[in-house]
Every structure is written in C-alpha cells, then in structure tokens.
Amino acid sequence: MSITLDSKIPSGPVPSKWSRYRQDMKLVNPANKRKFNVIVVGTGLAGASAAATLGELGYQVKAFCFQDSPRRAHSIAAQGGINAAKNYRNDGDSIYRLFYDTIKGGDFRAREANVHRLAEVSVNIIDQCVAQGVPFAREYSGLLDNRSFGGAQVSRTFYARGQTGQQLLIGAYQALERQIAAGTVEMHARTELLDIVLVDGHARGIITRNLVTGKIEAYAAAAVVLATGGYGNVFYLSTNAKGCNVTATWRAHKKGALFANPCYTQIHPTCIPVSGDHQSKLTLMSESLRNDGRVWVPKRLEDCGKPASSIAESDRDYYLERKYPSYGNLAPRDIASRAAKQVCDDGRGVGPGGRGVYLDFADSIRRLGENKIRERYGNLFDMYRQITGENAYQQPMRMYPAIHYTMGGLWVDYELMSNVPGLFVIGEANFSDHGANRLGASALMQGLADGYFVLPQTIGGYFAASKNGEVSVDRPEFRQAIEDVETRINKLLSINGKKTVTEFHRELGKLMWDDVGMARTKDSLQQALKRIPELRNEFWENVNVLGGGLELNQALEQAGRVADFLEFGELLAYDAMQREESCGGHFREEYQTEDGEALRNDGEYAFVSAWEHKGVDQFPVLHKEPLVYEEVKMAQRSYK
Amino acid sequence: MNLTLRVWRQKSSASAGQFVTYDAHDISPDMSFLEMIDVVNDRLIKKGEEQIAFDHDCREGICGMCSLVINGTPHGPLQTTTCQLHMRSFKDGETITIEPWRAGPFPVLRDLVVDRSAFDRIIQSGGYVSVSTGGAPDGNAIPVPKADADRAFDAATCIGCGACVAACKNASAMLFVSAKVSHLSLLPQGRVEEERRALQMVAKMDEEGFGNCTNTGSCEAACPKGISLDNIARMNRIYAKALIKNSVG
Numbered sequence: 022m023s024i025t026l027d028s029k030i031p032s033g034p035v036p037s038k039w040s041r042y043r044q045d046m047k048l049v050n051p052a053n054k055r056k057f058n059v060i061v062v063g064t065g066l067a068g069a070s071a072a073a074t075l076g077e078l079g080y081q082v083k084a085f086c087f088q089d090s091p092r093r094a095h096s097i098a099a100q101g102g103i104n105a106a107k108n109y110r111n112d113g114d115s116i117y118r119l120f121y122d123t124i125k126g127g128d129f130r131a132r133e134a135n136v137h138r139l140a141e142v143s144v145n146i147i148d149q150c151v152a153q154g155v156p157f158a159r160e161y162s163g164l165l166d167n168r169s170f171g172g173a174q175v176s177r178t179f180y181a182r183g184q185t186g187q188q189l190l191i192g193a194y195q196a197l198e199r200q201i202a203a204g205t206v207e208m209h210a211r212t213e214l215l216d217i218v219l220v221d222g223h224a225r226g227i228i229t230r231n232l233v234t235g236k237i238e239a240y241a242a243a244a245v246v247l248a249t250g251g252y253g254n255v256f257y258l259s260t261n262a263k264g265c266n267v268t269a270t271w272r273a274h275k276k277g278a279l280f281a282n283p284c285y286t287q288i289h290p291t292c293i294p295v296s297g298d299h300q301s302k303l304t305l306m307s308e309s310l311r312n313d314g315r316v317w318v319p320k321r322l323e324d325c326g327k328p329a330s331s332i333a334e335s336d337r338d339y340y341l342e343r344k345y346p347s348y349g350n351l352a353p354r355d356i357a358s359r360a361a362k363q364v365c366d367d368g369r370g371v372g373p374g375g376r377g378v379y380l381d382f383a384d385s386i387r388r389l390g391e392n393k394i395r396e397r398y399g400n401l402f403d404m405y406r407q408i409t410g411e412n413a414y415q416q417p418m419r420m421y422p423a424i425h426y427t428m429g430g431l432w433v434d435y436e437l438m439s440n441v442p443g444l445f446v447i448g449e450a451n452f453s454d455h456g457a458n459r460l461g462a463s464a465l466m467q468g469l470a471d472g473y474f475v476l477p478q479t480i481g482g483y484f485a486a487s488k489n490g491e492v493s494v495d496r497p498e499f500r501q502a503i504e505d506v507e508t509r510i511n512k513l514l515s516i517n518g519k520k521t522v523t524e525f526h527r528e529l530g531k532l533m534w535d536d537v538g539m540a541r542t543k544d545s546l547q548q549a550l551k552r553i554p555e556l557r558n559e560f561w562e563n564v565n566v567l568g569g570g571l572e573l574n575q576a577l578e579q580a581g582r583v584a585d586f587l588e589f590g591e592l593l594a595y596d597a598m599q600r601e602e603s604c605g606g607h608f609r610e611e612y613q614t615e616d617g618e619a620l621r622n623d624g625e626y627a628f629v630s631a632w633e634h635k636g637v638d639q640f641p642v643l644h645k646e647p648l649v650y651e652e653v654k655m656a657q658r659s660y661k
Numbered sequence: 662m663n664l665t666l667r668v669w670r671q672k673s674s675a676s677a678g679q680f681v682t683y684d685a686h687d688i689s690p691d692m693s694f695l696e697m698i699d700v701v702n703d704r705l706i707k708k709g710e711e712q713i714a715f716d717h718d719c720r721e722g723i724c725g726m727c728s729l730v731i732n733g734t735p736h737g738p739l740q741t742t743t744c745q746l747h748m749r750s751f752k753d754g755e756t757i758t759i760e761p762w763r764a765g766p767f768p769v770l771r772d773l774v775v776d777r778s779a780f781d782r783i784i785q786s787g788g789y790v791s792v793s794t795g796g797a798p799d800g801n802a803i804p805v806p807k808a809d810a811d812r813a814f815d816a817a818t819c820i821g822c823g824a825c826v827a828a829c830k831n832a833s834a835m836l837f838v839s840a841k842v843s844h845l846s847l848l849p850q851g852r853v854e855e856e857r858r859a860l861q862m863v864a865k866m867d868e869e870g871f872g873n874c875t876n877t878g879s880c881e882a883a884c885p886k887g888i889s890l891d892n893i894a895r896m897n898r899i900y901a902k903a904l905i906k907n908s909v910g
Contacts, residue, residue: 163804
C-alpha cells in the first residue's frame with residue numbers, strides 16, 4: 022500500500038478555512054446518526070468530551086478507559102489553566118494573536134490551518150465549561166478572572182486555582198455520565214485496548230482486555246477514535262501518571278497509521294528531583310516559582326555535598342543569571358532545562374545522586390518577608406515539604422527538569438483522521454497543533470477543542486461519505502486479531518525470566534533520558550539505536566510475568582505496555598536522528614547558536630515527519646508533509 | 662528502615678481473603694508509601710510470588726485512584742492521599758496493616774483493589790448540569806459572586822476516592838454526594854436542577870447500598886481534600902425543600 026499524505030486543508034485564506042469547511046461538509050441526518058456506532062478509547066479531556074458530544078448528537082458510542090472510572094484520566098493533573106482568545110481584559114488579544122503565539126511557541130513546526138481553528142473554538146470552550154458548572158476563578162464583579170502565562174503578552178488564561186485540569190475533566194466526565202444515563206454511551210472502565218481491527222482498509226473495531234476478568238473481547242464500530250494521551254512514560258520517570266502508555270497509538274501504528282514527530286518531547290524545568298532508585302514518578306512544581314527564586318549550584322565540585330547554608334555567596338554560581346543576563350532565572354523552559362543538565366553533567370549538581378539544582382528564595386524572603394512568599398506560593402512550599410520533608414523557607418528547594426508532555430503523536434489530517442480511514446486521533450495522542458513545543462495552558466485547550474467542537478463535526482463528514490455497512494465481530498479479521506493478542510499474552514506469561522517488568526522499564530527510561538532526552542547528539546542517538554533493540558530482545562527472553570491471563574493481573578498489564586515502549590523508543594530515536602536541526606522540544610547539540618539556542622533549519626526541515634511501520638527490527642519509512650506558511654512568516658524565536 | 666507489613670491478600674471477589682505478613686527491609690524514609698509497595702512487589706516477583714494488587718495512577722494526589730486503609734485509617738496517618746504519604750511518617754521497626762476500603766458497595770476485586778463504580782452510577786443519576794455541547798451563552802453572561810464560586814470550587818475538589826465511605830461506620834456516601842450537590846447548587850448554572858438532582862442522587866445512593874449519615878464526622882476527618890461537613894447540611898436543606906415541594910405539589 023503506497024501512502025499519500027493528504028492533509029485535506031480547506032482552500033481559501035487561513036482565517037476563513039474552518040467556517041468554509043463547515044459550510045461545505047456533508048451532514049448525517051439525525052435519524053441516521055443512531056445507525057453509526059463509534060468507539061472512543063480514552064476518557065481524558067479529549068475522549069470524555071468527544072464521547073459525550075457524539076452521544077448528544079445521537080451516535081451510538083462505546084467508551085473505554087483502563088482506569089476504574091473515566092474521571093481518573095491524567096488530564097486531571099493539569100494545574101495552570103486554559104487559554105482562550107476572549108479578550109475580556111481588553112489587552113489587545115484576538116483569535117489571530119492566540120493563533121500567532123501558538124505557531125511561534127511551536128517553533129514554526131505546526132500546521133497553520135489547525136492552529137487557527139484551535140484559536141477560533143477556544144472561545145466556545147470557555148462558554149461551554151461555564152455552562153456545565155466548572156467553577157472558574159472569578160473577580161469580585163462576578164466575572165471570570167484571567168492570568169498571564171508563558172509565551173504570551175496578554176492575559177488569556179482561565180483557571181480554577183491550581184486545579185484547572187481537574188475541574189475541566191470533571192465537567193467533561195459529568196457530561197459523559199449524563200450520556201451514559203441517557204443510554205447513548207456505553208462505558209467500559211478497567212478495559213484496555215490491545216489492538217485495532219481493519220476491515221477493507223478501514224478501522225472497524227478494537228480488541229480489548231477486561232482488566233478485572235482478563236477476558237479478551239472484540240468490539241465493532243463504524244469508526245474508532247483514539248484519545249489515549251502521550252508517550253512521556255517511555256522515559257520511565259515523567260510527570261505522567263503511572264498508567265499512561267503508548268499502547269493504543271503504537272498498535273494503530275503497527276496496523277498502518279503513521280506516527281508523526283515522535284522526537285518532539287517537552288521537558289519542564291522545575292520538577293522535584295529523583296530521591297533514589299525507588300522513584301516511580303516525578304512531580305511538577307509550577308514554573309511561577311522562578312519569579313522569586315534564584316537558581317544556583319556550587320562553583321566548586323567539593324562543595325556539592327555540603328549544606329547550602331555553608332556555601333559562601335562568592336562560591337555560588339547563579340548560572341542562569343550569568344549566562345542569560347537579560348532573562349536570568351526566567352529563561353525559557355528549554356534553555357533553563359538544558360542549563361541545569363549541563364551543570365549537573367559537570368558534576369556540580371546537588372542532592373541525592375547529584376541531579377538537582379537549587380532554587381533559592383532567601384533573597385526574596387529577605388526583601389519581601391516570609392509571609393509574602395507564603396501568600397504567593399504557600400501551597401507549593403507545602404507540597405514540596407510533603408514530598409521531600411524539607412522546609413524551603415529555611416533552605417533552598419532542589420529542582421530538576423522532567424519529561425512533561427509529548428507534542429508528537431499519530432499523524433492526522435485537518436479532519437483529525439489518520440491515514441487509516443475511520444481511525445480518528447484527538448488530544449495529546451495526535452500530533453496536530455503544538456508543533457515542536459507546546460505553550461502553557463494550551464494542552465487543555467486542544468483536548469477540549471478536539472473533543473467538543475472539531476471531531477464531532479468532522480466525523481460526520483466521514484460517515485456521510487463512506488459507505489461502510491455494519492460489520493460483525495465474527496469476521497476473520499476480528500478472529501485473527503483476538504488470536505494475535507492472546508498469543509502475545511501467553512508469550513509474556515510463559516517467559517519466566519529473571520527480571521521484573523519494572524527493571525526493564527527503568528532501564529529503558531534511563532537510556533532514553535541519557536541518550537534521547539534533553540540534549541541529543543548523533544553519537545548518543547546511535548548508542549540508543551544500538552541499545553534499545555538489545556534491551557527489547559532481552560525483555561522477550563528474560564522478563565518474569567507471574568500470574569495468569571484470566572484474572573486481575575497488574576504485572577501483565579504493565580508488561581504489555583513496556584513491551585510497546587521498547588519498540589516505540591526506537592522510533593523516537595530514529596526521528597531525533599533524522600531531524601538534523603534543533604527546534605522546540607527537540608535539541609540536537611550539533612545545531613545551536615552561539616548563545617546555546619535552538620538553531621532551526623527551515624530550508625530542509627520545515628516538514629512534519631510521518632513514519633510508516635515496516636515491522637519490528639525493520640527500518641521505518643519516513644514520509645514528509647511539507648509545512649506551508651500562508652499567513653505567518655517563519656522567524657527565529659527570540660528570547661532577548 | 663525495616664518494617665513488617667500485614668497485607669490483605671484476596672485472589673478475587675469470589676474468594677476469601679486473609680492477612681499475609683511480609684518483611685519490608687531497607688526502606689528509605691523518602692519513599693512514598695506506594696513506592697514502598699513497589700519495592701516489596703519487585704522483591705516478591707523475584708521470589709516467584711505474585712505481586713500485591715493495588716490501585717494507583719497519577720501519584721500526585723489528584724486522580725483519586727489510590728486507596729488503602731493503613732493502620733485502620735483510610736489514606737493513613739496524614740490528611741492526604743496514600744500516594745502523597747511518605748515513609749518518614751512511620752517509625753523504624755513498625756508493623757503496618759494495609760487493607761482495602763471496607764464497605765459493602767465497594768466489593769474487593771483483588772487484594773487491595775475495590776470496585777467503586779457505584780460512585781459513577783450516583784453521578785449518572787443527576788450529578789451534572791443538563792447542557793449539551795454548543796449554544797452555551799457567553800461565559801460572562803451570568804456573573805457569579807466570587808464567594809459562591811470559591812465555595813463551589815471547594816466542594817468540587819472532591820477526587821471521588823471513597824475514603825469518606827471507608828471511614829464511615831455506616832459506609833455512608835453523604836460527603837461524596839453532598840459535595841457534588843453543593844458544587845452545582847452554589848452556581849447559577851447548576852441551581853436550575855438542584856431539587857431533582859438532590860432527590861435522584863440520594864435515592865441512587867440508597868439503592869447502591871450506602872448507609873445513612875449519623876453525623877459522626879469521620880468522613881470529613883478522612884477526606885484528603887478537606888471537603889467540609891457543611892456540604893451535608895446544605896444538601897439536607899435542598900433535599901428537605903424538594904421533598905416538601907414534591908409532597909405539596
């Protein structure tokens with residue numbers, strides 16, 4: 022099958038593409054909608070909002086999540102807020118400005134038409150969420166409050182204290198539960214997707230495992246929607262939830278869906294550092310701390326083990342202030358992250374394992390008083406104390422960067438459909454809107470834009486045009502997929518090796534972080550590409566998964582996910598190797614300016630890389646979707 | 662640190678369970694409680710024993726998936742979720758008893774994992790605003806007094822973990838249900854349906870087998886998000902008003 026990438030971007034000027042698309046799209050009449058079955062996998066912001074909205078429109082929806090309830094999805098952990106071009110502040114915001122900021126923040130590697138649509142529907146999201154009863158922050162007037170966020174000069178971020186993701190997800194979850202009660206959505210919690218089924222080249226169903234009984238089941242539908250999140254856990258330690266995995270998108274990839282831009286991974290500079298080998302995940306601390314904290318490490322190696330208070334002022338290296346005098350401690354995320362790695366690589370890191378830098382509030386406390394700092398950041402200091410047992414009013418915090426979000430994902434066209442007809446991908450699982458770097462408060466916006474406002478429209482066009490009849494799960498395609506899934510499970514259970522799944526995952530994560538992490542080189546990538554297949558082979562020979570298939574077996578669940586990460590990690594490294602430039606979340610040390618900033622190569626790399634799977638241990642095939650900028654002129658991002 | 666764990670092991674909901682004692686040696690005080698179990702599990706696998714099943718996901722105190730009754734208290738000695746509890750809260754040499762949530766409407770699925778889908782079904786019975794996507798008025802069309810928005814937010818921070826039920830001697834879900842009723846009733850958007858919502862959610866709660874509230878306050882004490890008993894009082898007012906209206910017609 023030869024693949025042609027047709028992004029299906031509507032013609033006409035960028036600002037009118039979405040309205041033009043909606044004028045021209047084919048509709049499904051209400052009576053016919055109930056004839057279409059839709060499978061939605063994942064119930065985070067994108068999945069829950071899509072399943073609820075499709076149900077409201079009259080489609081017959083089956084929704085799936087691996088957690089015990091759709092309310093648990095990791096969208097819930099988003100802290101900061103959600104952007105919308107409401108211009109309630111009268112500070113010059115507009116749809117165009119949100120569009121431009123997002124394109125620029127993405128380092129000119131996103132598709133213009135998609136991003137403009139995102140900015141357009143952002144205003145509807147806020148209205149929708151308010152109507153659902155999301156308790157956004159309000160001013161004394163009773164009107165909605167806003168805050169400002171990185172990468173923007175306007176205040177367009179709506180928030181619900183530090184728990185915006187939770188409140189938005191609960192809104193979408195409640196809308197979903199309402200449809201479940203109405204009978205339009207059938208919910209399958211504690212159920213994991215293990216394969217996608219294609220019939221005549223169209224996505225027509227999925228194979229799942231019931232995580233309580235272990236039963237393998239097949240579900241057929243007229244279309245399949247994946248809303249299964251990102252792949253940050255390929256690094257083992259990340260700010261993702263423990264259950265986050267690449268399995269759904271990876272299985273779809275192996276069935277023919279192209280994987281786009283896997284090398285675009287976002288690192289957050291202020292996370293609580295690793296405290297030991299037992300560490301299972303990393304916790305993010307709001308970036309706002311850098312407004313009043315000064316970042317430093319000891320100048321001399323021999324001082325690194327000493328308490329911070331015993332190191333004289335003159336022996337401290339405030340390296341961000343030294344290297345980036347104009348931005349100082351507020352240098353952008355990627356710069357601050359790489360600088361921290363550099364000083365730790367030099368051996369000047371602090372805390373257990375030497376992977377940490379100080380974020381010191383002593384000056385601010387002297388200047389403003391402890392109460393002022395408590396007022397601004399009290400909850401963060403409490404959280405820090407809970408996790409580390411340290412009082413950051415008396416000694417500096419320790420921070421280290423961590424994987425936080427992944428911009429890459431399955432390739433989709435303007436309609437959010439992958440190159441496999443009938444397979445739609447929304448939210449973090451697709452690649453579409455953030456380019457090489459995502460701005461703060463944009464992930465929630467994209468998830469809900471896709472789920473509430475874009476997919477429910479575009480999927481109708483697919484149904485209206487396709488002549489898909491009903492399919493039965495008794496077809497050979499389904500039977501074959503069930504057999505494949507069962508064979509794999511039996512294989513995992515029969516290896517009886519010496520190492521636990523966690524040991525393999527940790528090893529993969531360390532390798533990915535060291536060689537394919539914050540700063541990549543040709544050598545480090547070659548090293549990774551050699552080591553990953555070795556580790557994968559060892560996994561299939563030496564992993565130990567106890568218990569049976571037909572029971573609640575968390576080791577088996579984890580084993581299947583890690584097995585997929587062991588294949589996916591290689592693709593991430595291939596993509597990073599191929600992209601001989603630095604942009605956004607992808608930094609190749611060979612390609613940087615004298616100031617250490619990312620050096621893009623627009624002449625050769627202004628394209629979306631979309632990879633085609635050719636088999637495990639086979640080199641994947643690269644397809645390129647050129648990025649054509651009609652509205653915006655590509656420019657070097659400047660932080661000066 | 663060296664600890665002794667007494668852990669509830671139960672193969673499935675159909676089988677009987679029992680406490681099994683495990684030795685947890687060389688535990689770092691910096692480990693979270695769940696990381697301590699991770700370590701014990703990895704050692705069990707090495708010995709050819711199946712790992713202890715427990716629910717967890719975000720490990721940052723917000724998803725509500727982790728549970729565990731630790732030494733008789735849901736989520737353990739601190740007022741936080743189990744995932745945010747660290748081993749420095751325990752003493753070297755201590756014996757720690759770990760059980761699943763104990764409540765009729767939360768049947769044990771395996772070891773420490775329970776089925777909390779009854780909470781989802783309670784939300785299905787009315788825990789939402791009946792608004793469909795599209796056609797919502799402008800977000801600023803209806804001003805909401807800041808104090809109301811803040812109180813609604815406080816109620817809405819419930820993470821649905823079920824600690825309130827596990828702590829209650831009656832296995833009552835009143836704190837959970839009243840947090841939702843309060844969250845929505847405190848906002849003009851949700852007030853339209855408040856009476857119907859309160860009646861339906863309380864009826865569903867009873868149907869699912871949760872017990873009555875006898876105002877002991879153990880739910881509030883166990884809640885990792887500090888959801889207040891005031892919510893129960895508020896729901897009772899709404900419920901009583903709705904009952905009277907219904908009976909008078």
